[in-house]
Amino acid sequence: MDLFLHLWIMILIYTIFAMSLNLEVGYTGLFNFGHVAFFGIGAYTSALLTLHQVPFELAFAAALIAAGLSGFFLSIPSLRLRGDYFGIATLGFGEIIRMIFQNEVWLTKGPMGLPGIPKPVLFSCRFATLPQYLLLTLGFAILTFLVLRFIIRSPLGRIFKAIREDEVASTALGKNVFHFRIKSFVIGSVFAGLAGTLWGHYITFISPGDFTLLETILVLLIVVLGGKGTEWGPVLGAIVLIFFQESLRFLRLPAEWAHYLAPLQQMIFGGLLVLLMIFRPEGILREKGKSTDVGTKRCQ
Amino acid sequence: MSFILQSIFNGLLAGCIYALFAMGLTLIYGVLNFVNFAHGELIMWGAYSLYLFMEKPFHLPLPVALIPSLSLTILLGMGMDRFTFKPLRQANRLTLLIAALGLSFLLRNGAQFFWGAELRTYGFQIRRGWRILNMSITPNQIAIILTTLICIMIVYLLFHRSRLGKSMRAVSDNLELARVVGIHTKRAIQFAWIISSSLACIGGILLALDTNLQPGMGLINLVKAFAATLLGGVGNLWGALLGGIVIGLAENLGVLVISTGYKDAIAFGIMVLLLLLKPSTLYGAQE
Amino acid sequence: MLELNGVNKSFGGIQAVSHCTLNTKEYKISGLIGPNGSGKTTLFNLVTGFIPPDHGEIHFQGKRIDGLLPHEVAIRGIVRTFQITRILPKMTVLENMLIAPPHQTGEKFGSLWFKQKAVKKEEGENRKKALELIDLVRLSHLKDQFAENLSYGQQKLLELARGLMADPKMILLDEPTAGINPIMIKTIMELILKMKEWGMFFFIIEHNMDVVIELCEWVFVLDNGEKIAEGRPREIQNDPRVIEAYLGV
Numbered sequence: 001m002d003l004f005l006h007l008w009i010m011i012l013i014y015t016i017f018a019m020s021l022n023l024e025v026g027y028t029g030l031f032n033f034g035h036v037a038f039f040g041i042g043a044y045t046s047a048l049l050t051l052h053q054v055p056f057e058l059a060f061a062a063a064l065i066a067a068g069l070s071g072f073f074l075s076i077p078s079l080r081l082r083g084d085y086f087g088i089a090t091l092g093f094g095e096i097i098r099m100i101f102q103n104e105v106w107l108t109k110g111p112m113g114l115p116g117i118p119k120p121v122l123f124s125c126r127f128a129t130l131p132q133y134l135l136l137t138l139g140f141a142i143l144t145f146l147v148l149r150f151i152i153r154s155p156l157g158r159i160f161k162a163i164r165e166d167e168v169a170s171t172a173l174g175k176n177v178f179h180f181r182i183k184s185f186v187i188g189s190v191f192a193g194l195a196g197t198l199w200g201h202y203i204t205f206i207s208p209g210d211f212t213l214l215e216t217i218l219v220l221l222i223v224v225l226g227g228k229g230t231e232w233g234p235v236l237g238a239i240v241l242i243f244f245q246e247s248l249r250f251l252r253l254p255a256e257w258a259h260y261l262a263p264l265q266q267m268i269f270g271g272l273l274v275l276l277m278i279f280r281p282e283g284i285l286r287e288k289g290k291s292t293d294v295g296t297k298r299c300q
Numbered sequence: 301m302s303f304i305l306q307s308i309f310n311g312l313l314a315g316c317i318y319a320l321f322a323m324g325l326t327l328i329y330g331v332l333n334f335v336n337f338a339h340g341e342l343i344m345w346g347a348y349s350l351y352l353f354m355e356k357p358f359h360l361p362l363p364v365a366l367i368p369s370l371s372l373t374i375l376l377g378m379g380m381d382r383f384t385f386k387p388l389r390q391a392n393r394l395t396l397l398i399a400a401l402g403l404s405f406l407l408r409n410g411a412q413f414f415w416g417a418e419l420r421t422y423g424f425q426i427r428r429g430w431r432i433l434n435m436s437i438t439p440n441q442i443a444i445i446l447t448t449l450i451c452i453m454i455v456y457l458l459f460h461r462s463r464l465g466k467s468m469r470a471v472s473d474n475l476e477l478a479r480v481v482g483i484h485t486k487r488a489i490q491f492a493w494i495i496s497s498s499l500a501c502i503g504g505i506l507l508a509l510d511t512n513l514q515p516g517m518g519l520i521n522l523v524k525a526f527a528a529t530l531l532g533g534v535g536n537l538w539g540a541l542l543g544g545i546v547i548g549l550a551e552n553l554g555v556l557v558i559s560t561g562y563k564d565a566i567a568f569g570i571m572v573l574l575l576l577l578k579p580s581t582l583y584g585a586q587e
Numbered sequence: 588m589l590e591l592n593g594v595n596k597s598f599g600g601i602q603a604v605s606h607c608t609l610n611t612k613e614y615k616i617s618g619l620i621g622p623n624g625s626g627k628t629t630l631f632n633l634v635t636g637f638i639p640p641d642h643g644e645i646h647f648q649g650k651r652i653d654g655l656l657p658h659e660v661a662i663r664g665i666v667r668t669f670q671i672t673r674i675l676p677k678m679t680v681l682e683n684m685l686i687a688p689p690h691q692t693g694e695k696f697g698s699l700w701f702k703q704k705a706v707k708k709e710e711g712e713n714r715k716k717a718l719e720l721i722d723l724v725r726l727s728h729l730k731d732q733f734a735e736n737l738s739y740g741q742q743k744l745l746e747l748a749r750g751l752m753a754d755p756k757m758i759l760l761d762e763p764t765a766g767i768n769p770i771m772i773k774t775i776m777e778l779i780l781k782m783k784e785w786g787m788f789f790f791i792i793e794h795n796m797d798v799v800i801e802l803c804e805w806v807f808v809l810d811n812g813e814k815i816a817e818g819r820p821r822e823i824q825n826d827p828r829v830i831e832a833y834l835g836v
Contacts (some may be wrong), residue, residue, distance in 0.1 A: 169669075176658050
């Protein structure tokens with residue numbers, strides 16, 4: 001039962017993480033390969049504040065703001081770039097953030113990490129046990145899903161898609177592509193921070209080694225496997241991949257195997273990404289040719 | 301004062317290595333018009349392949365081991381193209397980059413699978429160097445400089461004096477036109493991969509000689525190579541050379557003022573500065 | 588309406604546009620013709636801000652627009668189409684249309700949450716207008732199709748309709764009838780004439796002289812980046828310099 005709850009908590013956290021990346025990559029066409037940075041910023045901000053007796057509600061808000069602001073400051077110099085350049089810039093940023101977590105020992109305790117992160121207390125409700133935490137993550141996952149869906153189906157979301165499809169045409173129609181890209185990136189960063197916060201308080205011990213390229217690859221894989229640019233794609237992808245990832249952990253294999261198993265599993269992720277791009281880049285769920293503007297819902 | 305001189309020397313040294321990385325990266329960019337996100341892993345596998353052939357069961361001495369090591373890396377580079385990038389030549393850019401990223405992750409963990417995550421070295425004795433102008437210069441370091449110069453010379457000759465080099469330049473200018481005009485684009489592309497992989501391999505070996513080997517060394521060197529490429533103008537081979545040197549110098553002079561933990565971040569910082577200062581050259585809409 | 592004054596643009600060593608001075612005045616439909624490579628599309632790019640001129644000034648409705656970014660030019664009321672259509676492939680025909688209106692309330696993040704009523708109202712109005720325009724170009728049956736599934740001619744119509752949807756003061760059409768069958772050409776011409784009645788200004792790059800004669804009140808001729816003639820279509824047709832330019836003598 002515990003395993004079941006753990007699995008679903010992880011799936012829900014990664015769903016939020018993936019939905020945030022889907023907004024950027026799937027809907028706006030931004031090549032963000034450093035999304036883990038905002039996940040980590042959310043986790044560290046909330047952890048550090050709550051460890052210093054700041055109430056969870058405030059720490060949580062601060063984490064979201066920190067993630068969003070970082071996204072904002074990264075995007076200003078880099079979002080004018082062509083796709084691949086932006087990709088490398090975000091990739092580099094992910095590494096830099098990890099370096100900061102590692103080096104600023106006075107703040108983050110460096111490689112030793114932050115143990116004993118307290119359980120969240122939201123408006124006097126404590127979410128300490130597994131079922132309670134599941135409820136918490138479920139709540140946030142649903143919230144994220146609805147909020148992002150609302151944005152995607154709005155005129156703003158339409159512009160994100162237009163930019164993805166053809167930024168020249170969008171510019172020629174009077175849309176300030178740069179501004180809209182920043183908007184998308186910041187929103188995505190905020191929700192990544194949300195996922196990171198939930199994760200940190202669940203795991204209760206975080207260290208710089210938790211926020212590496214692996215996380216970026218995993219969340220990217222989730223988004224493209226499930227079907228980027230679709231509403232349910234990230235959910236589906238998270239279920240499939242997190243199930244795969246976590247299940248290996250519980251197979252109770254001999255310890256010596258672990259040495260080989262981790263890189264092997266990650267090789268599979270990498271290989272899967274390559275095969276997916278060659279043979280089925282749209283992923284499992286495809287974008288449907290249906291109209292998504294706000295005004296039609298009643299008419300249908 | 302001698303401290304600064306030493307830093308400059310170290311910077312030039314590192315710069316040589318980064319120049320090799322950057323030249324390999326920018327070559328592929330020039331010919332195939334994309335940033336090879338797996339270039340760092342070519343570097344890394346180049347370094348590890350030498351290790352492979354020098355350790356058991358091969359136990360080949362350094363110069364001899366270079367041959368299978370280079371061959372392996374070249375095979376890897378050509379394999380990358382044949383099995384991942386070629387099928388995606390017509391795909392959209394995002395798909396290509398994600399595949400490259402996935403490939404890099406696959407290769408990185410492949411190395412970890414075989415050799416584990418611990419740091420390794422080639423195990424050469426650190427030989428005493430000479431003191432010139434109050435700087436310490438070891439034979440290893442001389443080797444790095446010489447090797448780089450030789451590589452640059454070879455690349456120059458290949459690029460500007462050979463037919464294959466000419467066809468590479470034509471392909472990098474306009475792939476379709478080159479094909480139509482009858483230039484053997486396939487061979488030009490293969491040749492580009494051979495050179496790019498060789499430069500990565502040699503650069504990786506030199507780096508590992510100077511520092512150490514670990515499976516994750518690819519990523520940060522990719523970022524540095526890219527920063528150097530950007531500095532020198534993307535697609536510009538000699539610019540990449542210059543950019544590499546600048547990055548090397550900046551890193552080694554930079555640690556005189558900032559914490560060594562962020563040494564690797566200097567290249568990134570330079571890149572960000574560059575982007576802030578001249579974004580106009582990189583504005584995507586002018587396609 | 589649209590005025591260029593001494594505009595120059597060169598790329599590397601090639602002078603794409605030189606000393607271009609023209610004024611569309613109050614002519615509702617102006618034409619821009621010239622042999623291939625004479626700089627017509629470059630001119631459009633200069634006007635719409637995609638490339639900055641080396642020298643010279645560009646004015647629209649009396650205000651200076653050279654040096655503005657493309658989206659800023661569009662906001663000033665100049666919309667354009669492209670030689671190779673730039674419809675948004677993985678978005679429906681209707682969505683393609685709904686992108687066009689400028690200053691939509693729903694584009695602002697804050698308004699999405701706090702002005703939902705206004706957004707819905709605007710969406711409804713835009714939708715109505717979009718459906719009317721889609722009907723005008725006879726693409727109603729395809730309104731929920733991804734634009735990439737349309738035929739080339741249909742895509743051109745869509746791009747035109749989308750341009751009109753943006754409610755511009757002037758619309759620049761880059762070879763609107765290129766590669767289109769005669770029936771579609773007729774549809775496009777009818778649409779343009781109808782829009783002219785509604786007060787829209789047009790500046791059209793065209794190779795099809797029948798279309799130019801039928802639609803344009805005034806025509807400018809470019810050759811090698813220079814304006815070599817201007818006048819009424821019939822006069823231009825018979826102008827020896829123009830004939831020479833096209834024959835490449």
